[in-house]
Amino acid sequence: MSEDRFNDLIRGAYVQTFPPQVELITEGDTADFLHVVLSGTVELYSSWNGRETSMATVRPISTFILAATIKDAPYLMSARTAEKARIILLPSLDVRNVFEADSDFARAVVTELAQCYRAVVKTTKNLKLRTSQERLANYLLRNHRRAGGALEFDLQVEKRRLASFLGMTPENLSRAIKALRPYGVEIDGATVRITNLADLEQFARPSPLIDDYTT
Amino acid sequence: MSEDRFNDLIRGAYVQTFPPQVELITEGDTADFLHVVLSGTVELYSSWNGRETSMATVRPISTFILAATIKDAPYLMSARTAEKARIILLPSLDVRNVFEADSDFARAVVTELAQCYRAVVKTTKNLKLRTSQERLANYLLRNHRRAGGALEFDLQVEKRRLASFLGMTPENLSRAIKALRPYGVEIDGATVRITNLADLEQFARPSPLIDDYTT
DNA sequence: TTCCCCGATTGACAATTGTCAAGCGGTCGG
DNA sequence: CCGACCGCTTGACAATTGTCAATCGGGGAA
Structure with a gap:
């Protein structure tokens, strides 16, 4: 230019x-x-x-x-x-x-x-194509990748806004978070810890055609 | 060029x-x-x-x-x-x-x-922002406008595909169609007839920021 | 024409998601 | 330090939407 x-x-x-x-x-x-x-x-x-x-x-x-x-x-x-x-x-x-x-x-x-x-x-x-739990799971995996693969990272957004972004109510987000615990997700306040990446990925089934924001 | x-x-x-x-x-x-x-x-x-x-x-x-x-x-x-x-x-x-x-x-x-x-x-x-009934109602109004304001026009799409496009199941679309009858919508096969445009618009509340595909 | 096929419809039921209200807990200002 | 505020969580319940199965009905082929 x-x-x-x-x-x-x-x-x-x-x-x-x-x-x-x-x-x-x-x-x-x-x-x-x-x-x-x-x-x-x-x-x-x-x-x-x-x-x-x-x-x-x-x-x-x-x-x-x-x-x-x-x-x-x-x-x-x-x-x-x-x-x-x-x-x-x-x-x-x-x-x-x-x-x-x-x-x-x-x-x-x-x-x-x-x-x-x-x-x-x-x-x-x-x-x-996804339920609210699947959207949350994939959102967490995307942030995990954006954090350089760290298994512990912060939600950069207020939960109420995250809920709205993911297309659900704050109440539903709370429950979705609990529902992901069996797949190795612990969320305390704004801190996310993935304790079982393989399980979470198997549940979330991320796809580059949906979740890769770089291409 | x-x-x-x-x-x-x-x-x-x-x-x-x-x-x-x-x-x-x-x-x-x-x-x-x-x-x-x-x-x-x-x-x-x-x-x-x-x-x-x-x-x-x-x-x-x-x-x-x-x-x-x-x-x-x-x-x-x-x-x-x-x-x-x-x-x-x-x-x-x-x-x-x-x-x-x-x-x-x-x-x-x-x-x-x-x-x-x-x-x-x-x-x-x-x-x-909209429920499935609201999406259907606004879809009908858009087609009504695209048909030059005709109150009777054809669905150009198979209902199963329309349902998928609107983000619902075919069964749910059938029910949504019935639910719009009180607002002046009759759908017989692929033919749509709007018998009460004012009622339908009041229910659908179309917005140019969502429904006007020309801008 | 008659039969077959396939999509649409309907009903019963289940899962998901939203709503409302109450309670919890952290933060911030006084 | 205390209390008020605000967002988050939880429970109970309602609405919406999806699933499954059966049936209906129209269009096309023999």
Whole structure:
């Protein structure tokens, strides 16, 4: 990407630090800014008819609502800070201009979008093909892998949000945790300990076509 | 898009006609061809642990598995013809080359991918925020709109596939259909008649952020 | 036409998941 | 240190959804 174009992009940009639990964007609004998370975490969520569900957690360094920015369409999800977060705000207009003018940038956007698309497809498969216990088991295995294979790691999310992300109620999550104990899972507070990886994997049956978020 | 690049693209391409119920691609395989449906319909579906779910129905004229082709990654979904279908097969390598060389093409790909991404996000919201009856009601309203506002139209899909697409069993779909009768829905075979649009809409509460597939 | 096949429907029942209410326990501010 | 608050857990129960088996009924082949 050319330096000129890069400058076009950052000229109107600004960085801002937000405290936790701040609503950054509201679904349905028009996409005025592309957001880039530099530090902290952001939760994407959606509402309908008085219900709310957690859609994703965004961690540094990635963008969110890229698709809405490119299409100049309304946001499909709301976003709020989960922890204190530093975020770059890039005016959507600038992003679309550079996107039109700079083909390297356009290709980078494609790669990012393809990644996001595949991630959501995996989420849908996870929801439709698995029970809540299976979703929890595979979620734990994914975090186990993300923690570098550690058998003990922390849930990075509040349990209520995890429950919503996994598509269940907090009560149901509590019970699912207990139900996984026979398969070698101990969860105390936010600490997860896998005492029998083989049993858990046999129960969870992870699949790269659902659980590998890197491809 | 330049004529040269277009020729690069169609040089290795070929069109093929498939009978119904032919498996076109299998999830997990590498993306050798970008597929374009010219006529007929194709069903995208996924499997895990002996279960199967219908993910989408592709109608002319659109592509499928664009993301896998661009990323040179394995297919996340399998595809089979639902009806007899004519399909263009474009070698993925050619698509990636033209994508690298032709920025107009790259931008077109972005727009298409952004569209697909947003469609899957809407599907996920539909699944997580609505009960099966609500999903059916909104599915009917979407088809009602797609039929140009006609109050009587045909289900374009077998009920077993519709059930799978909506994330329920065929038995549950039968019951959901009966449960919508008080809201002015009559379904006889593949024919849907909406006798009380206002009641149905009040029950379904359609939202453009979930049900409008055009934005 | 008649029969067969297969998908749709129905009923009875089971499993899963959600709801409501109560109680527990950790954290944080005074 | 104490108490209030808030999220988590637990139990009892209800609603939703799935499973299994039987039956219905329409379309296609002989």
